[in-house]
Structures are given as structure tokens and as C-alpha cells.
Amino acid sequence: MHADMDAFYASVEQREDPALRGQPIAVGGSGPRGVVTAASYEARQYGVRSAMPSIEAKRRCPPLIFVRGNMALYKRESEKIFTIFQDFSPSVERVSLDEAFIDLTGTSRLLGSPSTIGQRLRERIRDELSLPVSVGIAPVKMVAKIASGSAKPDGLLEISAQNVKTFLSPLPVGRIWGVGPVAQARLADLGFHLIGDLIEADDASLEGALGDWGLEIARLARGEDFREVEPYRDAVSYSEEHTFASDISDRLALEPFIREHAESVARRLRRSGVRARTVVLKWKSARRTGPGARGYPVFTRRLTLPKPTDDGKTIAQTAIRLLKENGPQGAIRLLGVGCTGLCHDAEDQLGLFDSQETERRSILNKTVDQITQRFGKAAIGELPTQQREQVGLSTQVKRGDD
Numbered sequence: 001m002h003a004d005m006d007a008f009y010a011s012v013e014q015r016e017d018p019a020l021r022g023q024p025i026a027v028g029g030s031g032p033r034g035v036v037t038a039a040s041y042e043a044r045q046y047g048v049r050s051a052m053p054s055i056e057a058k059r060r061c062p063p064l065i066f067v068r069g070n071m072a073l074y075k076r077e078s079e080k081i082f083t084i085f086q087d088f089s090p091s092v093e094r095v096s097l098d099e100a101f102i103d104l105t106g107t108s109r110l111l112g113s114p115s116t117i118g119q120r121l122r123e124r125i126r127d128e129l130s131l132p133v134s135v136g137i138a139p140v141k142m143v144a145k146i147a148s149g150s151a152k153p154d155g156l157l158e159i160s161a162q163n164v165k166t167f168l169s170p171l172p173v174g175r176i177w178g179v180g181p182v183a184q185a186r187l188a189d190l191g192f193h194l195i196g197d198l199i200e201a202d203d204a205s206l207e208g209a210l211g212d213w214g215l216e217i218a219r220l221a222r223g224e225d226f227r228e229v230e231p232y233r234d235a236v237s238y239s240e241e242h243t244f245a246s247d248i249s250d251r252l253a254l255e256p257f258i259r260e261h262a263e264s265v266a267r268r269l270r271r272s273g274v275r276a277r278t279v280v281l282k283w284k285s286a287r288r289t290g291p292g293a294r295g296y297p298v299f300t301r302r303l304t305l306p307k308p309t310d311d312g313k314t315i316a317q318t319a320i321r322l323l324k325e326n327g328p329q330g331a332i333r334l335l336g337v338g339c340t341g342l343c344h345d346a347e348d349q350l351g352l353f354d355s356q357e358t359e360r361r362s363i364l365n366k367t368v369d370q371i372t373q374r375f376g377k378a379a380i381g382e383l384p385t386q387q388r389e390q391v392g393l394s395t396q397v398k399r400g401d402d
């Protein structure tokens with residue numbers, strides 16, 4: 001089963017504020033560089049999509065209402081959603097804050113047929129959280145995910161093993177996992193437009209034209225997806241970044257942003273019970289070198305620490321060192337701080353408190369965590385509150401194969 005909240009951030013905002021219900025809303029910045037993070041279904045009717053520049057969204061939908069967004073609230077809702085997911089199966093694979101695969105293998109004797117379980121899950125999320133969720137059920141993951149997409153908004157679609165080919169055949173090849181716009185164009189050149197075209201093609205000619213990759217997507221096209229639900233897939237890195245309202249060339253002015261991101265990343269490391277060995281500083285140059293949103297070159301610098309850390313100050317100091325020694329030459333439009341090389345706390349138990357300073361920081365961090373848990377992220381920090389809220393929105397947890 002694949003469960004995916006409908007327009008998650010926008011739905012939470014509409015639940016919180018009755019004045020937004022039934023209205024076209026977008027979560028994201030409304031400024032000249034703002035981007036739509038999520039759009040309500042009312043806004044989607046006008047062609048507003050997530051990742052669209054806010055200016056374009058406003059052009060397509062003049063009555064569009066922008067909401068700044070509240071990542072702390074979305075995360076709290078996400079935790080409640082996953083608690084409910086886990087009531088239906090011990091095997092839940094988190095894909096993002098609002099989306100998961102839930103393995104129903106072996107649960108039917110206890111909980112009923114898959115569609116009964118899917119319907120119950122939808123009802124519980126509706127009753128307890130007043131949020132819409134769509135559910136897809138299928139013998140394999142890829143088909144379940146496509147089915148939940150087809151069930152949207154607020155629906156359930158079950159595809160039985162016998163119906164997989166009939167369901168997939170009329171869909172464009174771009175719906176197959178791993179087939180992006182470039183691959184889709186390449187397949188179109190070869191005459192493969194629909195998934196059905198791939199199903200009918202013979203393996204030898206696919207292999208001749210596309211190599212191993214051709215065989216792989218033909219298998220997926222036939223609904224043969226051997227990936228299991230992986231409940232314990234760990235994050236491989238934590239990072240946070242944001243785009244400035246206007247470009248910044250003064251390096252000193254970047255330091256408070258680095259400290260802010262570092263503290264936020266560190267809090268997430270601590271919450272997950274992991275430490276990081278490597279600190280990454282990332283920026284996007286303000287000097288365009290190509291067309292489109294990807295036309296700004298991205299740079300990263302990384303440094304591996306002698307010992308893994310979950311301390312924001314250590315992460316910030318390392319990132320600031322990277323900034324000073326090998327940082328941007330000119331103005332930048334985006335800045336980010338990340339951590340990779342994660343290890344679990346237990347691996348570092350020995351020598352954890354090897355100095356008074358480390359011990360002091362650890363106690364301080366615990367206190368900070370308690371305060372931010374109670375009063376929100378904006379309670380502590382050196383940036384003015386408004387800037388601090390902007391910093392929070394682009395939070396991401398990167399996973400192995402996302």
C-alpha cells in the first residue's frame with residue numbers, strides 16, 4: 001500500500017484557518033524569488049504546481065492566496081500520520097514527510113482485506129487529523145504508487161495482480177520510476193509513448209536499442225518490481241538551505257545564516273540519535289551561466305571532522321572555516337549547510353565526554369532541544385524572527401535513492 005497525503009502542507013493550512021478552505025492557496029514565498037512549495041487543489045485547477053515560481057503561479061491564478069508555511073507544524077502532523085500508519089503494519093517505509101509504503105503482506109488475517117485496511121486508514125486520518133489522504137494498493141511498490149496518484153484527491157484505488165497490465169498500458173512511459181523527461185524523449189524517439197508500447201516490445205530489440213536499462217524498464221512496465229518495503233532505510237545526510245531575498249556578497253553577513261542552519265541540522269541529528277562525520281557547505285553563485293532555474297552554478301565544500309558530532313556550534317565553526325578558506329568568490333543567491341557520514345550514537349559512546357567543553361555543550365544542547373520542542377524553533381537564535389522563519393522552509397532529509 002502506498003499512502004500519500006493530498007496537497008499536504010496546503011491541506012494543513014486550510015484545516016488550521018477556515019478562511020482558507022475552498023480557496024486557491026499556495027504555501028511558499030510570494031516575493032520575486034518565491035517558489036510554490038505546495039498548492040491546494042483549488043489552485044491546481046488553475047495550473048498552479050509545486051516548484052513553480054510564485055510569479056508564474058500568481059499569473060496563472062490571480063486570486064491565489066500565499067501562506068508563508070510552518071514547517072514545525074507540518075512535522076508534528078507528519079509524526080501523528082506515521083503513528084497511525086504504524087498501527088496498520090510493522091513495516092512502514094517513509095518516503096517523505098507525507099508519504100509512505102506500508103507492507104500489508106500477512107496482515108489480512110488480522111485486519112481484513114487490503115482495501116478494507118486502506119479504507120480504515122483513510123478514515124482514521126480523516127477522523128483524527130481532518131486531513132485527506134489517497135491510497136494505492138497493488139502487488140508491487142511502483143504500481144501502488146502510481147495507483148495512489150490516480151486515486152487523488154481523497155481516494156483509494158486497488159490494482160489486483162490480474163489488472164496490473166491493463167492499468168499500466170494506457171499510461172505514458174514517464175510514469176515508470178526512473179523515467180524522467182530526458183529518458184521519456186529518448187523512448188518517444190524509438191516509438192515508445194505509452195507503457196503498453198514497452199509491454200509489447202520484445203526484450204531483444206529493447207536491449208539492442210537501450211541496453212540493460214531497456215530490459216529494466218520493460219520489467220517495470222510489466223509491473224515486475226522486486227523492491228521490498230524497507231522500513232529501516234536510514235537517512236544518509238541531513239541538510240538545510242535557503243535562497244536569499246537578494247544576493248549576498250559580504251561573507252561576514254553569511255555567518256549568522258550558517259549558524260542558524262547548523263543549529264537546525266544539529267537538532268535533527270540529535271532527534272534521530274545520529275552523529276555526522278562530514279560537514280558540507282553549499283552555495284549557488286548569483287552569476288548565471290545557463291538558462292532556466294538550473295542556470296546558477298552550485299558549489300560545495302566539505303571537511304571531515306576528527307570525531308563525529310551532533311553539536312551545532314561545531315558544525316557551524318567547520319562550515320565557517322570552509323567559507324573563509326575556500327568560500328564563494330562573488331555574490332551568492334543560495335546558501336546551505338549539510339552533514340553526511342552519519343553514525344549511530346552508540347558507535348561513539350566511548351570518549352563521548354572526553355572534555356569538559358564537550359560535556360557542557362551536550363547538556364546545553366539537551367536544554368535547547370527541550371525549549372525548541374515546547375516553544376518552536378523561533379524561540380532561540382540570533383537572526384531576527386522573520387529571517388529565521390524563512391530559513392526553516394527548505395528542510396530536507398536526503399535518503400539513499402531519492
Ligand SMILES: [Mg+2]
Binds near residue numbers: 004005006007008099
Ligand atoms: Mg503528498
